[in-house]
Amino acid sequence: MLLEIAYGNLNYRMVVEGLDEQFDELANMLNQVAEKLQEIGYSSPYKNTKIDLGATNDTTVLMVQKVLDYIQNHLEEPLPSTKRLSKMFGTNEFTLKENFRRLLKTSIYQFYNEERLKKAHTLIEKTRIPLKEIALLSGFTDYTNFYKAFKKKFNYPPSELKRENTDL
Known part of the structure; x- marks a missing residue:
């Protein structure tokens, strides 16, 4: 369930079967989290883009x-x-x-740019790599362009996210 939420699949719900009280309580809580995220229009910046091949094998x-x-x-x-x-x-x-x-x-370019920004977001959250290096690792050759694109996409500068994660 947590992976489903992380990948942005907010329609997934856990089945509560009544066989294990602790599991059922956890399942109910996760279902409520998914519902709240769905209500606020959450979109995971980490999910990988895949085309649904179930409909066609074209x-x-x-x-x-x-x-x-x-x-x-x-x-x-x-x-x-x-x-x-x-x-x-x-x-x-x-x-x-x-x-x-x-x-x-x-x-194609918009997809490439979105994926670079998702990668940068994840690197900022999960590592202590300096922002200028993250910009390079995410395919940006200029920190200013990275900063502007990041701020436009996420509505806050990368330094704010970095500061939040160093305070933990």
């Missing part, structure tokens, strides 16, 4: 998923051009951009 979906995986595994590197990406994944530029937008409702 080669287009598989190709876009491979591009997603590539981007997520190379966040510290500059994003290749869409022309280069399309050659890497055996399609043409127009088809790649069109299918990416159709399946994910975002552009």
